[in-house]
Amino acid sequence: MVVPLISIILLCPLAAFAIFGLLGLANRRFPRQDYLSTAAMLIALACSFLLLREVVPSPEAHTVDWLSLGGVTFSMGFYLDSVTVIMLIVVTLVSSLVHIFSMGYMHGDPRYPRFFAYLSLFSFSMLFLVVSDNLLGIYIGWELVGLCSYLLIGFWFEKDSAANACKKAFLTTRVGDVGMFIGMMMLFKQFKTLSLYGDGIFTRITNPEYFTADATGIVWLSIAGVLIFCGAIGKSAQMPLHTWLPDAMEGPTPVSALIHAATMVAAGVYLTARMFPILTETSSLVIAYVGGITALVAATIAIVRFDIKRVLAYSTISQLGYMMLAIGAGSYVAGLFHLTTHAFFKALLFLGSGSVIHAFHAMHAHAHDDEHDHEHADSEEHILGSEIPPDQDMRNMGGLRHKMPITFVTMLIATLSISGVPFIFSGFWSKDAILGGVLGRAMEWNSAHHYILFGMALCAAGITAFYMFRLIFMTFFGEPRNQEMHDMAHESPKSMTVPLLILAFLSLPVVNILWFNEAYVKPPPQPHLHAPQHAYIAPDGNTGGKGYAVSLFGVSEAVAAEEEGGHSTDGTHADDGHHGHGPAHTIAMVLSIIVAGLGIFLSWLFYHRRTLSAESVATTCRPLYNLFWHKYYFDEFYDGVLVTLTVWKARLFAQFDGSVVDGIVNGVGFVTRDLLAAFTGAFDNRVVDGIVNRVAQVTWAVGGRIRRIQTGAIQTYLFVVLAGIVLLILIFRAL
Amino acid sequence: MLLSLMIFIPLLGMVAVLLLPRESEELVKRVTLLFTLIPLALAVYLFISYDRSTAGTQYVTNVPWIDAFNIQYHVGIDGLSVTLLLLTALLGPICVIASWRNIEKGIKAYMALFLLLETGMLGFFAALDLFLFYVFFELTLLPMYFLIGVWGGPRREYAAIKFFLYTLFGSVLMLVAMIAVYLNSNIVNGVAEGARTFDIPTLITLAATQGHALANSDFQVWVFVGFFIGFAVKVPIFPFHTWLPDAHVEAPTAISVILAGILLKMGTYGLVRINMAMFPQGLDHFTDGIGFWGNSLALLGFINIVYGSFCALAQTDFKKLVAYSSIGHMGFVILGLAARNDSGITGAILQMFNHGVISAMLFLLVGVLYDRAHHREINGFGGLGTRMPIYTGITTLAFMASLGLPGLSGFVGEALSLLGAYERFKFLTILSTIGIVVGAAYFLWTLQRVFLGTLNPKYEALPEINGREILTLVPLGILTIVLGVWPNFAIDMFRESVTNLIDVLNAI
């Protein structure tokens, strides 16, 4: 029953895309591509819910030989466990809602059908990634979603900004993917397979024939783990490869909601979770730090954005950092829990912003002419070169809550959720679970690292609350700042508001509890870690579930129980585990509530009461503001490198040869392009080819010389004869 | 017999075309198409009826030819050759269709030469006698020389003679090596016994027998070098590659397709068929991973990948870019072969086939654009995506396949080669992965400069790709997807052969 269901889930969206592609080849169109794709998605959704029951007994892999060589065989297949099903539901659910939303949002776009075809392709790839039971399959889905994000970011490719953004996204993630691929090569060399389950890496890792967890082994494994994680860094826009995600907002807003908030970017987290069993202490720590730093930095950047979508983009980055942090710190379940909750409320936020943007009717202008002239473009942004389209500029908004109540309410719910307002909002529970997990780890190990990480997470939580409410206040409260745009504004059509409502409902905790119950989500064991101090990560399995099953009624006991469960595998640390963790979640919860409240209060003072003025603060601590404003100068850094390299190039060619060689590329491109490419290109023309031509010329010249001996005077010839004879005789006398 | 029929039917076609009157051009084209479709049908039949369960050569014909030197007409196919035969036979009609409109002068001579070329290529992949092998190898030179030189672009004469000289230079060294093998083919423990032979299977077994002159490792190393240079020019391997960009840029579209699709493969096919199978010890000397020479082959592969990719990045001529990308992609083949384990070699062979398909697509696409805009300057376009969506779609497919997007055929070959190579040459392989990023860079960047952004007003009225052109592209596109989704489809053909080859390699 499982296989056919999954097959249907995969095939429906694929078929929807295939139909578009094939007809497109003949320059035809399926009359209602949008209905087709949406229907496909809904079917997939239904099937995913059916699977909810299927999986419970035991996780299982269904594989077929995909690529069989003499020695090794690469198999493709599905692996179905609770996590898979959760992801399936999240993806299909959000995707269907986005489909519906898009019918309204994209209405009237010249490439309307193509948009849905792309969405279908994306859904297929994402689902394929989710259900794959081996690294190769994951990698395939991984790249395919990358392609879709490329296509969708560049959907309005007439805009140069969009064209640049999509290329940037693809290439940046590709850098990470190469790291992942190297990791895969390492694993393959070691384990002779890329499957994870069955007789895959996770079992062979215990098999001394393939791997022994001695010192070197662990080091090797750590490196491999980090390399694999590089893929996640790229896809989930973690530091330092995060710069592509904000630019990705050039794409249509539903795309941002689906791909760059709910699903694709979360794939990185999913991958990390999948690889959980082979994560060593070191690699976990690396992951945790990357996550933590990202969470904090991205949050701070988000404070000073004015583009509503960019705020959300940075908040996404920061939330993803959260999840990474969680998994890195061993709170596997918490990470995935946050993934799901985040998927819903972030999708909601994006769709909400989309509905706001749509309200400004600027979508078509948006699509066709990229207007570079609007009154609010201030100098700094000109410097940055990234101008905010007026319909996304929060400084044009304000007081919208009367104009578009549904949007307002739903977005408010999402904001409360993300800011971690207790207790009725899902975001609170997941975020709190993470904080608790990290703090618990810190206290149990009393490791400085985890205290620091906890600190980061906490600050991030506060800042998140601050900038999210800043967004709400600037958009929906206060007086309209741009009257004529405000007058145009109106509530969006049903097709857009209904998804908002559904998502708002999903942002309530109840729904999420439905899955994170008893026997459901279980952190997999990490068999290679047999050293005692790691034992807590190797629980008997059902604990993860337990924690959240009861989390409604009181987290601390639950977590205590979880920890007990965790230690029931080995008695060693039971006690301090108990003492260490009893209070952990309580403290975490209290602190998180405080910071959240603080954040909200501050932003209320700044942006609603205006007792405090953001400008004055900005001026008082200018450097910090600038730092945030310039996004920690990441883009400037990349550009700077590029510039300097270009200068070097100029010098280099000055020496290389006088003229500038044909084949030098102009314009801004990837860092290496200007230097290396042009160099090699010129090298190829001048040196490699040059040598060959030189040889030819020399031969020719020699021919010319020989010709000149042929003077035409007979006596010269005769002299040569005599000379030749004498020479020959002399030579052979000598021999 | 069937095989020989397949090889010589194009030759027959050439005679037929030459006998047709010069005026009736349509007829000439039709006849040519017919005579390229027959081999395709036969190739498909062979592909289907080929017994995948064995490594042995099948459909063997073996008749004496020149007794004085014990030369035989010996043809047969194994998994590797049948795959490439299919590729060759497939590209034949496609190229004929691609040349349907855009060959102005001397269509008759063009078609005749093309048919001769096809015979040469088919024969080369089927030959099992070293001498025959060489003759077919050279037989492809002449038609190619004329096809580039007569129907090529502005610098066609230069490109043609350059191609000719390079290849001839390579093949004379190969000739020396070949003769050396022949002369030693009957010497066991220093004494000559029995007749000399050119028979490849026999030679392979002899080279593996103790005390035989061919099994002497020094001898193998030298002969390996001789053959290697011969094939390296064809592949082409740095630094023998500079003929390729010129030849590609000047050649007419269909001929570029053949160049990239088949002729390059002749080089790598030779490496597998002769260098690896016949001189395992020679191969070992260059791939055992010890010292400089032990890494040299992998090093060459690495250089090809990175160097080719960066050169491609530097190009502004669309066709030249594709040409350099070919150099880069052939690098993966070399790397995979250097790995000499089943994933490496399989990856290399897959890459050979896939690159044949993909680069063919790319060149056809460039041709489509050139026929409309009459220039290939990448920066001269822009925003074509709005004007010609279908063309853009197909191009995107080809580019994605070429930059190794999983799910399309390009990925499987590259990934396998790298996976295999990593087991032997960690460092070089990791460095080679740079090629993957750069590959993505230049293709996406080209995509942006040509298709994205605002439409260049010059091309407001550029016509969309027409049915004939789509017809040439669709089969290739389908292959790209099928092989990406189901690689076993191709691998089943040569799995046994590869296993067999690896046994030979491990025997030493």
Next chain:
Amino acid sequence: MKNIDSLLYFTPEILLVIFAVAVILLDLVVKNRESSAVAHLSLVGCICTFAAVLFIHFSFGDEGPISLFLGMIRLDTFSSFFKILLLLATAATILFSLRSEELDARLKGEYYALLLAITLGMFLMASSTNLLMIFISLETVSLTSYILAGFLTHSPRSSEAAFKYITYGAVASGTMLFGLSFLFGMTGTGDLAQIAGRLTELLAAGDIAPLAVLIAITFVLAGVGYKIASVPFHMWSPDVYEGAPIPITAFLSVASKSAGFALFIRFFYTGFGSTGLMESVNWPLMLAIVSALTMTVGNLAALPQQNVKRLLAYSSIAHGGYLLMGGVLLTSEGIGAILFYLVVYLFMNLGAFYVVVLVANEVGSEMIDGYRGLASHAPLVAGAMMIFLFSLTGIPPFAGFFGKWILFTAVLEQGYYWLALVGLLNSVVSLYYYARIVKAMFFEEAGEETDSVSFSTGTFALLSVFVIPTIFIGFLNIFYTFSNISVSVMPMQ
């Protein structure tokens, strides 16, 4: 064998003499200057001689070598082989001359008579085994060819060619004769086989200095080298080839080269072939170097040529170098390779020259520029020329490749790797200048609008006589076996 009995075996040569006389007589009789009766008569002469050669070969060939006229001349398959080759060349030349417009109609009789006479001389060169006979035959050929080279009256080039030719030839043959005289003196005999024996004995006994022998051999080489145009005795050939009438150039480049090689092989293998001699005087090495020089000089000098005749002259020097490689090996494979290559060379080179004749007739130019766009207005001729040129380069599937291949196989077999490599790289170089002509014919457009030339079917028939072998010889067994049989009788120490 006594003289009278020898006459029977001497029939071919006698026939040639008879026909030469008959041609002159007929020429006196025929009044009509335009008739080509004379030419046809001489053709008939060639055919009759051909028949005679075959008859004698097949009736007495299996008796093994027969020596005639008190050991002056030796009749064996080797000589028969060359006789056939030479007759083919002569016949072809006669046909060329019929079609060549530069040879003026007067003096026809003498021309053809001389052709037959020179053939006779070459016959003797191929079969003589005595110093006296060698010298006489050499001189006969030389003197006749001087006249033929200068046959174009009122053409300064032709006269100059003749002048240079005779001056050069006289000195070279004089030098050779000087060398011969010392050989005779040291051994006291004129018979090659005996010379070999004596020299070996004397050297072994230490009665004569190796230097003396070396000098003698080098002097002899001067004469032989001048016939086969090997460096440093090659310098006459470009000028003479350029100046002489095209048919004669073709004849010299093929026939007299072949005869020269026949003489060379006999002389060096029979006369100096003994191992004892070669220990003291390592002439094979000398020849190896000479051949390397010859092919290199020939090819490099050919690169910048503009006149196709001159270019082909240099190319034929280069081919002399290739052939010489076979001569240094002292193996039957080596000689077999030479013979086979000569057959191939006969067809491809004569063919190339025939095209030169045709183009000279139509376009009136021997320059490469004259070949521009030939493919467009005379595709078949251009195609044929292309085949000849690539065959000369040694590109499969043309016969030239098979010839080179056998040659190089023989060379490598003796371990002369450097020589083989030089030769092969040379053939790469040679591609460049041959391709220049092909380029002019196929890749370039004719300057002024030349209407497509129509050639007679006879022309095409004759052309195909050369094209077909050039394509197919390599694929046929018979030629390999024939050339091998011919060398089987060579006395090899």
Next chain:
Amino acid sequence: MTLQHYLVISAILFTLGIFAVLTRRNAISILMGIELILNSCNLNFAAFSRFMTPSEDISGQIIAIFGIVLAAAEAAVFLAIILAIYREFGSIRPDEVDTLKG
């Protein structure tokens, strides 16, 4: 007179001939030089045959006789060609006859 005397004389003749051929600026003198060379050879043959071979074997002298004959023939042809040269070039200076070169 011993063999050596003859050899020395012929050697001198030969050298003179070569010298004449290389240096004279007149076609006729070159012809004379050639004649000297050939005659030095004839002298050699005669001498060798007299001193080195049994007296009944006269092959050497025969060769010499033939040599003389051929020399005569050669001279005839040479003169004829010189005439032609004179007609075409109006001079018989060998260094002026150099239109064919390169």
